[in-house]
Amino acid sequence: MNDRQLFERYQQGLKREKKIVLSWQLSILIAFIAIWEIASRLYWIDPLLFSSPSKVVSLIVTRFANGSIFSHLQITLFETIIGFIIGTIGGILIATMLWSSGRFAKIMDPYLVVFNAMPKVALGPILIVALGPGYLSIIAMGFIISVIVTTLVVFSAFNEVDPNYEKVLQSFGATRWQCFKEAIFPAAMPAMISTLKVNVGLSWVGVIVGEYLVSKQGLGYLIIYGFQVFDFTLVMSSLVIIAILAGIMYKLVEKLERWLIRNRNI
Amino acid sequence: MSFLTLDRVSHHYFSKDSYTKALNSISLSLREGEFVALLGPSGCGKSTLLSIIAGIIQQTEGKVLLQGHAIGESEMDIGYMLQQDYLFPWKTIIDNVLLGPKINNKKTEELKNQATQLLDEVGLKAVSGKYPNELSGGMRQRVALVRTLINDPKILLLDEPFSALDYQTKLNLEDLVADLLKSYHKTAILVTHDIGEAIAMSDRIFMMNANPGSIAKVYEVPIELRNEVPFMVRRRPKYQILFDKIWDELEAKESVKKAVEIPDE
Numbered sequence: 001m002n003d004r005q006l007f008e009r010y011q012q013g014l015k016r017e018k019k020i021v022l023s024w025q026l027s028i029l030i031a032f033i034a035i036w037e038i039a040s041r042l043y044w045i046d047p048l049l050f051s052s053p054s055k056v057v058s059l060i061v062t063r064f065a066n067g068s069i070f071s072h073l074q075i076t077l078f079e080t081i082i083g084f085i086i087g088t089i090g091g092i093l094i095a096t097m098l099w100s101s102g103r104f105a106k107i108m109d110p111y112l113v114v115f116n117a118m119p120k121v122a123l124g125p126i127l128i129v130a131l132g133p134g135y136l137s138i139i140a141m142g143f144i145i146s147v148i149v150t151t152l153v154v155f156s157a158f159n160e161v162d163p164n165y166e167k168v169l170q171s172f173g174a175t176r177w178q179c180f181k182e183a184i185f186p187a188a189m190p191a192m193i194s195t196l197k198v199n200v201g202l203s204w205v206g207v208i209v210g211e212y213l214v215s216k217q218g219l220g221y222l223i224i225y226g227f228q229v230f231d232f233t234l235v236m237s238s239l240v241i242i243a244i245l246a247g248i249m250y251k252l253v254e255k256l257e258r259w260l261i262r263n264r265n266i
Numbered sequence: 267m268s269f270l271t272l273d274r275v276s277h278h279y280f281s282k283d284s285y286t287k288a289l290n291s292i293s294l295s296l297r298e299g300e301f302v303a304l305l306g307p308s309g310c311g312k313s314t315l316l317s318i319i320a321g322i323i324q325q326t327e328g329k330v331l332l333q334g335h336a337i338g339e340s341e342m343d344i345g346y347m348l349q350q351d352y353l354f355p356w357k358t359i360i361d362n363v364l365l366g367p368k369i370n371n372k373k374t375e376e377l378k379n380q381a382t383q384l385l386d387e388v389g390l391k392a393v394s395g396k397y398p399n400e401l402s403g404g405m406r407q408r409v410a411l412v413r414t415l416i417n418d419p420k421i422l423l424l425d426e427p428f429s430a431l432d433y434q435t436k437l438n439l440e441d442l443v444a445d446l447l448k449s450y451h452k453t454a455i456l457v458t459h460d461i462g463e464a465i466a467m468s469d470r471i472f473m474m475n476a477n478p479g480s481i482a483k484v485y486e487v488p489i490e491l492r493n494e495v496p497f498m499v500r501r502r503p504k505y506q507i508l509f510d511k512i513w514d515e516l517e518a519k520e521s522v523k524k525a526v527e528i529p530d531e
Contacts (some may be wrong), residue, residue, distance in 0.1 A: 174369045
Protein backbone atom coordinates (compact mmCIF):
# COMPACT_ATOMS: atom_id res chain seq x y z
CA MET A 1 0.00 0.00 0.00
CA ASN A 2 1.36 3.42 -0.83
CA ASP A 3 1.24 6.58 1.28
CA ARG A 4 -1.83 7.92 -0.42
CA GLN A 5 -3.84 4.76 0.24
CA LEU A 6 -2.77 4.69 3.88
CA PHE A 7 -3.95 8.25 4.28
CA GLU A 8 -7.28 7.46 2.61
CA ARG A 9 -7.77 4.51 4.90
CA TYR A 10 -7.13 6.77 7.89
CA GLN A 11 -9.68 9.29 6.55
CA GLN A 12 -12.26 6.55 6.05
CA GLY A 13 -11.67 5.44 9.63
CA LEU A 14 -12.42 8.96 10.83
CA LYS A 15 -15.62 9.07 8.80
CA ARG A 16 -16.77 5.70 10.07
CA GLU A 17 -16.17 6.75 13.68
CA LYS A 18 -18.21 9.90 13.11
CA LYS A 19 -21.05 7.86 11.61
CA ILE A 20 -21.08 5.41 14.51
CA VAL A 21 -21.26 8.21 17.08
CA LEU A 22 -24.03 10.00 15.20
CA SER A 23 -26.11 6.85 14.75
CA TRP A 24 -25.88 6.09 18.48
CA GLN A 25 -26.89 9.66 19.31
CA LEU A 26 -29.94 9.37 17.05
CA SER A 27 -30.82 5.92 18.35
CA ILE A 28 -30.89 7.15 21.94
CA LEU A 29 -33.16 10.06 21.01
CA ILE A 30 -35.51 7.89 18.97
CA ALA A 31 -35.63 5.18 21.61
CA PHE A 32 -36.41 7.72 24.31
CA ILE A 33 -39.24 9.26 22.31
CA ALA A 34 -40.61 5.84 21.27
CA ILE A 35 -40.58 4.43 24.79
CA TRP A 36 -42.20 7.59 26.14
CA GLU A 37 -44.94 7.39 23.48
CA ILE A 38 -45.59 3.67 23.99
CA ALA A 39 -45.51 3.90 27.78
CA SER A 40 -48.02 6.72 27.63
CA ARG A 41 -50.36 4.93 25.18
CA LEU A 42 -50.29 1.67 27.13
CA TYR A 43 -50.82 3.48 30.44
CA TRP A 44 -47.50 2.32 31.92
CA ILE A 45 -47.19 5.95 32.95
CA ASP A 46 -50.07 8.28 33.60
CA PRO A 47 -50.61 10.15 30.29
CA LEU A 48 -52.28 12.97 32.21
CA LEU A 49 -49.06 13.63 34.16
CA PHE A 50 -46.37 12.71 31.69
CA SER A 51 -48.16 13.54 28.44
CA SER A 52 -46.68 11.98 25.28
CA PRO A 53 -44.40 13.05 22.43
CA SER A 54 -47.25 13.15 19.93
CA LYS A 55 -49.28 15.50 22.14
CA VAL A 56 -46.26 17.69 22.82
CA VAL A 57 -45.46 17.97 19.13
CA SER A 58 -49.04 18.74 18.13
CA LEU A 59 -49.27 21.41 20.85
CA ILE A 60 -46.01 23.03 19.72
CA VAL A 61 -47.21 22.95 16.10
CA THR A 62 -50.56 24.57 16.87
CA ARG A 63 -48.96 27.14 19.18
CA PHE A 64 -46.51 28.11 16.46
CA ALA A 65 -49.26 28.02 13.80
CA ASN A 66 -51.59 30.38 15.64
CA GLY A 67 -48.62 32.48 16.81
CA SER A 68 -49.54 32.41 20.49
CA ILE A 69 -46.09 31.09 21.46
CA PHE A 70 -44.10 33.96 19.98
CA SER A 71 -44.74 36.57 22.65
CA HIS A 72 -43.60 34.08 25.31
CA LEU A 73 -40.57 33.08 23.30
CA GLN A 74 -39.60 36.66 22.66
CA ILE A 75 -39.81 37.85 26.23
CA THR A 76 -37.87 34.89 27.64
CA LEU A 77 -35.17 35.12 25.00
CA PHE A 78 -34.90 38.87 25.52
CA GLU A 79 -34.56 38.50 29.29
CA THR A 80 -32.03 35.68 28.98
CA ILE A 81 -29.81 37.43 26.47
CA ILE A 82 -29.83 40.73 28.37
CA GLY A 83 -29.19 38.95 31.69
CA PHE A 84 -26.38 36.98 30.07
CA ILE A 85 -24.73 40.02 28.52
CA ILE A 86 -24.84 42.33 31.52
CA GLY A 87 -23.93 39.46 33.87
CA THR A 88 -20.83 38.68 31.82
CA ILE A 89 -19.77 42.26 31.18
CA GLY A 90 -20.56 43.25 34.77
CA GLY A 91 -18.47 40.36 36.08
CA ILE A 92 -15.52 41.31 33.89
CA LEU A 93 -15.79 44.96 34.99
CA ILE A 94 -15.88 44.05 38.67
CA ALA A 95 -12.92 41.68 38.18
CA THR A 96 -11.04 44.55 36.51
CA MET A 97 -11.75 46.79 39.47
CA LEU A 98 -10.57 44.10 41.88
CA TRP A 99 -7.38 43.64 39.85
CA SER A 100 -6.66 47.35 39.67
CA SER A 101 -6.51 47.71 43.43
CA GLY A 102 -5.11 44.92 45.59
CA ARG A 103 -6.53 46.61 48.65
CA PHE A 104 -10.02 46.80 47.17
CA ALA A 105 -9.80 43.07 46.36
CA LYS A 106 -8.81 42.29 49.95
CA ILE A 107 -11.66 44.40 51.32
CA MET A 108 -14.23 42.81 49.03
CA ASP A 109 -13.08 39.24 49.58
CA PRO A 110 -15.49 38.15 52.37
CA TYR A 111 -18.46 39.75 50.63
CA LEU A 112 -17.68 37.92 47.41
CA VAL A 113 -17.32 34.62 49.25
CA VAL A 114 -20.67 35.00 51.00
CA PHE A 115 -22.45 36.24 47.92
CA ASN A 116 -21.01 33.41 45.86
CA ALA A 117 -22.04 30.75 48.38
CA MET A 118 -25.54 32.15 48.76
CA PRO A 119 -28.33 30.65 46.62
CA LYS A 120 -29.06 33.70 44.49
CA VAL A 121 -32.59 32.49 43.78
CA ALA A 122 -33.41 33.20 47.43
CA LEU A 123 -33.01 36.90 46.62
CA GLY A 124 -36.03 36.69 44.29
CA PRO A 125 -38.61 38.25 46.62
CA ILE A 126 -36.27 41.15 47.42
CA LEU A 127 -35.67 41.80 43.72
CA ILE A 128 -39.39 41.81 43.04
CA VAL A 129 -40.03 44.28 45.85
CA ALA A 130 -37.18 46.49 44.66
CA LEU A 131 -37.68 46.37 40.90
CA GLY A 132 -41.37 45.56 40.56
CA PRO A 133 -43.02 42.38 39.29
CA GLY A 134 -41.88 42.76 35.67
CA TYR A 135 -39.12 41.83 33.32
CA LEU A 136 -36.66 44.08 35.19
CA SER A 137 -36.57 41.80 38.20
CA ILE A 138 -36.32 38.75 35.95
CA ILE A 139 -33.34 40.22 34.11
CA ALA A 140 -31.84 41.11 37.48
CA MET A 141 -32.22 37.47 38.48
CA GLY A 142 -30.43 36.32 35.32
CA PHE A 143 -27.75 38.91 36.08
CA ILE A 144 -26.99 38.16 39.74
CA ILE A 145 -26.87 34.44 39.16
CA SER A 146 -24.03 34.79 36.64
CA VAL A 147 -22.19 37.93 37.73
CA ILE A 148 -20.42 36.63 40.84
CA VAL A 149 -19.14 33.44 39.23
CA THR A 150 -17.87 35.50 36.31
CA THR A 151 -16.17 37.93 38.67
CA LEU A 152 -14.37 35.21 40.59
CA VAL A 153 -13.30 33.18 37.56
CA VAL A 154 -12.09 36.20 35.58
CA PHE A 155 -10.33 37.75 38.57
CA SER A 156 -8.39 34.57 39.23
CA ALA A 157 -7.55 34.36 35.52
CA PHE A 158 -6.15 37.92 35.70
CA ASN A 159 -3.99 36.91 38.63
CA GLU A 160 -2.67 33.79 36.95
CA VAL A 161 -1.19 35.65 33.98
CA ASP A 162 2.60 35.14 33.93
CA PRO A 163 4.08 38.20 35.71
CA ASN A 164 6.97 38.24 33.24
CA TYR A 165 4.68 39.68 30.56
CA GLU A 166 4.12 42.61 32.88
CA LYS A 167 7.85 42.77 33.50
CA VAL A 168 8.48 43.12 29.76
CA LEU A 169 5.95 45.93 29.55
CA GLN A 170 7.28 47.65 32.65
CA SER A 171 10.75 47.67 31.15
CA PHE A 172 9.18 49.74 28.35
CA GLY A 173 7.78 52.09 31.00
CA ALA A 174 4.18 50.89 30.70
CA THR A 175 1.58 52.14 33.16
CA ARG A 176 -0.57 49.69 35.10
CA TRP A 177 -3.47 50.34 32.76
CA GLN A 178 -1.29 49.65 29.71
CA CYS A 179 -0.16 46.39 31.32
CA PHE A 180 -3.80 45.46 31.73
CA LYS A 181 -4.71 46.33 28.18
CA GLU A 182 -1.70 44.73 26.48
CA ALA A 183 -1.06 41.67 28.64
CA ILE A 184 -3.54 40.85 31.38
CA PHE A 185 -6.78 41.21 29.47
CA PRO A 186 -5.82 39.37 26.26
CA ALA A 187 -4.01 36.66 28.23
CA ALA A 188 -7.14 36.05 30.31
CA MET A 189 -9.32 35.91 27.20
CA PRO A 190 -9.69 32.11 27.11
CA ALA A 191 -10.90 32.09 30.73
CA MET A 192 -13.38 34.86 29.99
CA ILE A 193 -14.70 32.96 27.02
CA SER A 194 -15.18 29.81 29.05
CA THR A 195 -17.27 31.81 31.51
CA LEU A 196 -19.47 32.82 28.57
CA LYS A 197 -20.43 29.18 28.14
CA VAL A 198 -21.17 28.70 31.81
CA ASN A 199 -23.18 31.90 31.86
CA VAL A 200 -25.47 30.76 29.04
CA GLY A 201 -26.73 27.99 31.33
CA LEU A 202 -26.82 30.18 34.43
CA SER A 203 -28.79 33.02 32.88
CA TRP A 204 -31.42 30.50 31.69
CA VAL A 205 -31.72 29.28 35.27
CA GLY A 206 -32.11 32.82 36.56
CA VAL A 207 -34.69 33.83 33.98
CA ILE A 208 -36.85 30.71 34.25
CA VAL A 209 -36.87 30.89 38.05
CA GLY A 210 -37.62 34.61 37.82
CA GLU A 211 -40.58 33.85 35.57
CA TYR A 212 -41.81 31.20 38.01
CA LEU A 213 -41.95 33.86 40.67
CA VAL A 214 -43.58 36.82 39.00
CA SER A 215 -44.29 36.94 35.33
CA LYS A 216 -47.42 36.92 33.24
CA GLN A 217 -45.47 35.89 30.15
CA GLY A 218 -42.57 33.76 29.04
CA LEU A 219 -41.66 30.09 28.90
CA GLY A 220 -41.10 29.87 32.66
CA TYR A 221 -44.58 31.29 33.11
CA LEU A 222 -46.01 28.66 30.73
CA ILE A 223 -44.38 25.92 32.80
CA ILE A 224 -45.78 27.17 36.09
CA TYR A 225 -49.18 27.90 34.51
CA GLY A 226 -49.34 24.42 32.95
CA PHE A 227 -48.46 22.97 36.32
CA GLN A 228 -51.21 24.90 38.08
CA VAL A 229 -53.95 23.96 35.60
CA PHE A 230 -52.62 20.41 35.32
CA ASP A 231 -51.79 20.76 31.64
CA PHE A 232 -48.54 18.78 31.54
CA THR A 233 -48.42 18.76 27.78
CA LEU A 234 -47.86 22.51 28.03
CA VAL A 235 -45.12 21.99 30.63
CA MET A 236 -43.33 19.42 28.49
CA SER A 237 -43.67 21.54 25.33
CA SER A 238 -42.12 24.52 27.09
CA LEU A 239 -39.27 22.34 28.32
CA VAL A 240 -38.60 21.08 24.80
CA ILE A 241 -38.55 24.63 23.44
CA ILE A 242 -36.20 25.79 26.22
CA ALA A 243 -33.88 22.86 25.54
CA ILE A 244 -33.73 23.74 21.85
CA LEU A 245 -33.19 27.48 22.46
CA ALA A 246 -30.54 26.93 25.11
CA GLY A 247 -28.76 24.53 22.77
CA ILE A 248 -28.79 27.06 19.94
CA MET A 249 -27.53 29.81 22.21
CA TYR A 250 -24.70 27.58 23.43
CA LYS A 251 -23.68 26.81 19.85
CA LEU A 252 -23.71 30.52 18.97
CA VAL A 253 -21.49 31.29 21.96
CA GLU A 254 -19.15 28.55 20.75
CA LYS A 255 -18.96 30.28 17.36
CA LEU A 256 -18.30 33.60 19.09
CA GLU A 257 -15.59 31.90 21.11
CA ARG A 258 -13.75 30.75 18.01
CA TRP A 259 -14.03 34.18 16.47
CA LEU A 260 -12.74 35.92 19.62
CA ILE A 261 -9.78 33.57 19.98
CA ARG A 262 -8.79 34.25 16.40
CA ASN A 263 -9.16 38.03 16.70
CA ARG A 264 -8.12 38.72 20.25
CA ASN A 265 -5.60 41.35 19.35
CA ILE A 266 -8.19 43.86 18.19
CA MET B 267 32.77 59.54 33.77
CA SER B 268 31.09 56.26 34.42
CA PHE B 269 27.96 55.43 32.48
CA LEU B 270 26.10 53.33 35.00
CA THR B 271 26.88 53.51 38.68
CA LEU B 272 25.59 51.36 41.50
CA ASP B 273 26.45 52.76 44.90
CA ARG B 274 26.09 50.39 47.86
CA VAL B 275 22.83 48.91 46.60
CA SER B 276 21.10 46.49 48.96
CA HIS B 277 17.78 44.81 48.67
CA HIS B 278 15.56 42.96 51.13
CA TYR B 279 12.54 40.81 50.49
CA PHE B 280 9.97 40.99 53.23
CA SER B 281 7.30 38.48 54.11
CA LYS B 282 4.92 38.42 57.04
CA ASP B 283 7.17 36.45 59.36
CA SER B 284 10.66 37.04 58.07
CA TYR B 285 12.88 38.83 55.63
CA THR B 286 15.74 37.83 53.39
CA LYS B 287 18.58 40.00 52.26
CA ALA B 288 18.92 39.36 48.54
CA LEU B 289 21.66 41.88 47.82
CA ASN B 290 24.28 43.27 50.12
CA SER B 291 25.94 46.59 49.34
CA ILE B 292 26.67 46.14 45.64
CA SER B 293 28.86 48.82 44.10
CA LEU B 294 29.99 48.79 40.51
CA SER B 295 30.40 51.11 37.59
CA LEU B 296 30.27 50.60 33.85
CA ARG B 297 31.82 52.56 31.03
CA GLU B 298 29.77 53.39 27.98
CA GLY B 299 29.78 50.60 25.40
CA GLU B 300 31.13 48.10 27.91
CA PHE B 301 29.80 44.55 28.09
CA VAL B 302 29.94 43.00 31.54
CA ALA B 303 28.80 39.64 32.83
CA LEU B 304 27.41 38.78 36.24
CA LEU B 305 28.42 35.24 37.03
CA GLY B 306 27.18 33.36 40.02
CA PRO B 307 25.21 30.48 41.46
CA SER B 308 21.43 30.51 41.35
CA GLY B 309 19.91 32.48 44.17
CA CYS B 310 22.72 35.03 44.27
CA GLY B 311 20.31 37.84 43.48
CA LYS B 312 21.40 38.38 39.87
CA SER B 313 17.86 38.78 38.61
CA THR B 314 16.97 41.04 41.53
CA LEU B 315 19.91 43.24 40.63
CA LEU B 316 18.76 43.49 37.01
CA SER B 317 15.20 44.31 38.07
CA ILE B 318 16.57 47.14 40.22
CA ILE B 319 18.68 48.51 37.38
CA ALA B 320 15.64 48.25 35.10
CA GLY B 321 13.63 50.27 37.62
CA ILE B 322 11.02 47.51 37.96
CA ILE B 323 11.67 47.10 41.67
CA GLN B 324 12.97 49.75 44.03
CA GLN B 325 16.09 48.88 46.02
CA THR B 326 15.74 49.15 49.78
CA GLU B 327 19.11 50.90 50.15
CA GLY B 328 21.67 52.59 47.93
CA LYS B 329 21.68 54.48 44.66
CA VAL B 330 21.54 53.57 40.97
CA LEU B 331 22.63 56.27 38.55
CA LEU B 332 22.55 56.18 34.77
CA GLN B 333 24.64 59.02 33.33
CA GLY B 334 24.31 60.78 36.67
CA HIS B 335 20.51 60.54 36.82
CA ALA B 336 18.37 58.24 38.90
CA ILE B 337 16.82 55.36 36.95
CA GLY B 338 13.27 55.91 35.76
CA GLU B 339 13.57 59.65 35.26
CA SER B 340 13.46 59.14 31.54
CA GLU B 341 11.80 56.10 30.09
CA MET B 342 13.28 53.71 27.58
CA ASP B 343 16.76 53.95 29.04
CA ILE B 344 16.75 50.26 29.72
CA GLY B 345 16.19 47.25 27.51
CA TYR B 346 15.46 44.03 29.33
CA MET B 347 15.76 40.58 27.83
CA LEU B 348 14.51 37.65 29.86
CA GLN B 349 15.40 33.98 30.02
CA GLN B 350 12.36 33.12 28.00
CA ASP B 351 11.37 35.36 25.14
CA TYR B 352 7.95 36.32 26.53
CA LEU B 353 6.66 37.26 23.13
CA PHE B 354 2.95 37.95 23.30
CA PRO B 355 1.34 34.93 21.61
CA TRP B 356 -1.67 36.90 20.38
CA LYS B 357 0.45 39.51 18.58
CA THR B 358 2.24 39.07 15.28
CA ILE B 359 6.03 39.29 15.24
CA ILE B 360 6.04 42.85 13.94
CA ASP B 361 3.46 43.92 16.57
CA ASN B 362 5.57 42.27 19.25
CA VAL B 363 8.61 44.18 18.06
CA LEU B 364 6.68 47.46 18.05
CA LEU B 365 5.32 46.95 21.57
CA GLY B 366 7.71 49.40 23.20
CA PRO B 367 6.97 52.24 20.75
CA LYS B 368 3.25 51.51 21.13
CA ILE B 369 3.47 51.80 24.92
CA ASN B 370 5.22 55.13 24.55
CA ASN B 371 3.00 56.41 21.73
CA LYS B 372 5.95 56.63 19.37
CA LYS B 373 4.76 54.12 16.80
CA THR B 374 5.66 55.98 13.63
CA GLU B 375 6.17 54.88 10.03
CA GLU B 376 9.87 55.51 10.46
CA LEU B 377 10.06 53.15 13.42
CA LYS B 378 8.07 50.54 11.53
CA ASN B 379 10.62 50.66 8.73
CA GLN B 380 13.40 50.45 11.26
CA ALA B 381 11.73 47.42 12.84
CA THR B 382 11.54 45.67 9.47
CA GLN B 383 15.16 46.52 8.85
CA LEU B 384 16.25 45.15 12.25
CA LEU B 385 14.26 41.97 11.65
CA ASP B 386 16.04 41.69 8.33
CA GLU B 387 19.38 42.08 10.08
CA VAL B 388 18.68 39.09 12.33
CA GLY B 389 17.37 37.12 9.36
CA LEU B 390 13.69 37.21 10.25
CA LYS B 391 12.17 39.58 7.72
CA ALA B 392 10.05 36.82 6.20
CA VAL B 393 8.22 35.99 9.41
CA SER B 394 7.15 39.48 10.48
CA GLY B 395 3.46 38.69 9.87
CA LYS B 396 3.53 35.36 11.69
CA TYR B 397 2.66 34.53 15.27
CA PRO B 398 5.30 33.54 17.87
CA ASN B 399 4.11 29.93 18.14
CA GLU B 400 5.05 29.41 14.49
CA LEU B 401 8.72 30.17 15.26
CA SER B 402 11.52 28.12 16.80
CA GLY B 403 13.08 28.99 20.15
CA GLY B 404 16.13 30.65 18.62
CA MET B 405 14.02 32.72 16.24
CA ARG B 406 11.79 33.84 19.09
CA GLN B 407 14.75 34.94 21.17
CA ARG B 408 16.03 36.94 18.19
CA VAL B 409 12.64 38.63 17.94
CA ALA B 410 12.87 39.44 21.65
CA LEU B 411 16.28 41.00 21.01
CA VAL B 412 14.88 43.16 18.21
CA ARG B 413 11.95 44.12 20.43
CA THR B 414 14.50 45.39 22.95
CA LEU B 415 16.77 47.14 20.46
CA ILE B 416 13.98 49.00 18.63
CA ASN B 417 13.56 51.24 21.68
CA ASP B 418 17.19 52.30 21.37
CA PRO B 419 17.92 51.67 25.05
CA LYS B 420 21.04 53.16 26.59
CA ILE B 421 21.78 49.94 28.38
CA LEU B 422 20.76 46.32 27.77
CA LEU B 423 20.06 43.84 30.54
CA LEU B 424 20.31 40.23 29.44
CA ASP B 425 18.94 37.80 32.03
CA GLU B 426 20.24 34.39 30.93
CA PRO B 427 18.76 34.91 27.47
CA PHE B 428 20.46 31.86 25.96
CA SER B 429 19.92 29.33 28.72
CA ALA B 430 16.70 27.87 27.33
CA LEU B 431 18.19 27.22 23.89
CA ASP B 432 19.99 24.21 22.46
CA TYR B 433 23.77 24.49 22.29
CA GLN B 434 24.17 25.22 18.60
CA THR B 435 21.46 27.89 18.58
CA LYS B 436 23.02 29.39 21.68
CA LEU B 437 26.44 29.73 20.07
CA ASN B 438 25.01 31.31 16.94
CA LEU B 439 22.90 33.71 18.94
CA GLU B 440 25.86 34.71 21.12
CA ASP B 441 27.72 35.78 17.99
CA LEU B 442 24.72 37.65 16.66
CA VAL B 443 24.06 39.50 19.92
CA ALA B 444 27.73 40.38 20.44
CA ASP B 445 27.97 41.63 16.87
CA LEU B 446 24.77 43.71 17.03
CA LEU B 447 25.61 45.26 20.38
CA LYS B 448 29.09 46.14 19.22
CA SER B 449 27.86 47.72 16.00
CA TYR B 450 25.26 49.81 17.85
CA HIS B 451 27.81 50.52 20.59
CA LYS B 452 25.47 49.41 23.40
CA THR B 453 26.33 48.99 27.03
CA ALA B 454 25.14 45.65 28.31
CA ILE B 455 24.95 43.51 31.42
CA LEU B 456 24.67 39.77 30.92
CA VAL B 457 23.54 37.53 33.74
CA THR B 458 24.66 33.94 33.34
CA HIS B 459 25.85 30.87 35.18
CA ASP B 460 27.86 29.70 32.17
CA ILE B 461 31.54 30.58 32.62
CA GLY B 462 32.31 30.09 28.92
CA GLU B 463 29.54 32.39 27.84
CA ALA B 464 30.68 35.07 30.29
CA ILE B 465 34.26 35.00 28.97
CA ALA B 466 33.25 34.75 25.32
CA MET B 467 30.92 37.72 25.37
CA SER B 468 32.05 40.23 27.93
CA ASP B 469 34.80 42.70 28.75
CA ARG B 470 34.62 42.27 32.50
CA ILE B 471 33.18 39.54 34.70
CA PHE B 472 31.75 40.14 38.15
CA MET B 473 31.65 36.95 40.16
CA MET B 474 28.93 36.98 42.78
CA ASN B 475 28.44 35.35 46.16
CA ALA B 476 25.07 34.08 47.27
CA ASN B 477 23.07 34.66 50.45
CA PRO B 478 23.15 37.60 50.42
CA GLY B 479 24.21 38.46 46.89
CA SER B 480 27.43 40.43 46.79
CA ILE B 481 30.33 40.87 44.42
CA ALA B 482 33.14 38.45 45.23
CA LYS B 483 35.65 39.17 42.52
CA VAL B 484 36.11 41.05 39.28
CA TYR B 485 37.95 39.58 36.27
CA GLU B 486 39.20 41.57 33.33
CA VAL B 487 38.86 39.67 30.07
CA PRO B 488 42.17 39.98 28.13
CA ILE B 489 41.97 42.66 25.46
CA GLU B 490 42.68 40.29 22.56
CA LEU B 491 39.63 38.19 23.51
CA ARG B 492 37.31 41.18 23.68
CA ASN B 493 37.53 42.01 20.02
CA GLU B 494 36.83 38.50 18.79
CA VAL B 495 33.40 37.05 18.13
CA PRO B 496 32.32 34.72 20.96
CA PHE B 497 32.70 31.58 18.88
CA MET B 498 36.36 32.36 18.10
CA VAL B 499 37.11 33.41 21.67
CA ARG B 500 36.43 29.84 22.77
CA ARG B 501 39.39 28.62 20.66
CA ARG B 502 42.01 30.94 22.16
CA PRO B 503 44.48 29.65 24.75
CA LYS B 504 43.85 32.71 26.93
CA TYR B 505 40.18 31.73 27.08
CA GLN B 506 41.13 28.41 28.64
CA ILE B 507 43.45 30.07 31.15
CA LEU B 508 40.75 32.45 32.35
CA PHE B 509 38.17 29.67 32.34
CA ASP B 510 40.35 27.52 34.61
CA LYS B 511 41.01 30.45 36.93
CA ILE B 512 37.30 31.16 37.37
CA TRP B 513 36.50 27.47 37.60
CA ASP B 514 39.02 26.97 40.43
CA GLU B 515 37.65 29.99 42.24
CA LEU B 516 34.10 28.63 42.03
CA GLU B 517 35.25 25.17 43.14
CA ALA B 518 37.08 26.67 46.09
CA LYS B 519 33.89 28.47 47.06
CA GLU B 520 31.96 25.21 46.88
CA SER B 521 34.45 23.39 49.09
CA VAL B 522 34.41 26.20 51.64
CA LYS B 523 30.66 25.98 51.67
CA LYS B 524 30.80 22.22 52.20
CA ALA B 525 33.34 22.54 54.97
CA VAL B 526 31.08 24.97 56.70
CA GLU B 527 28.07 22.76 56.22
CA ILE B 528 29.55 19.49 57.46
CA PRO B 529 29.74 20.33 61.18
CA ASP B 530 26.02 21.04 61.10
CA GLU B 531 25.18 17.49 60.12
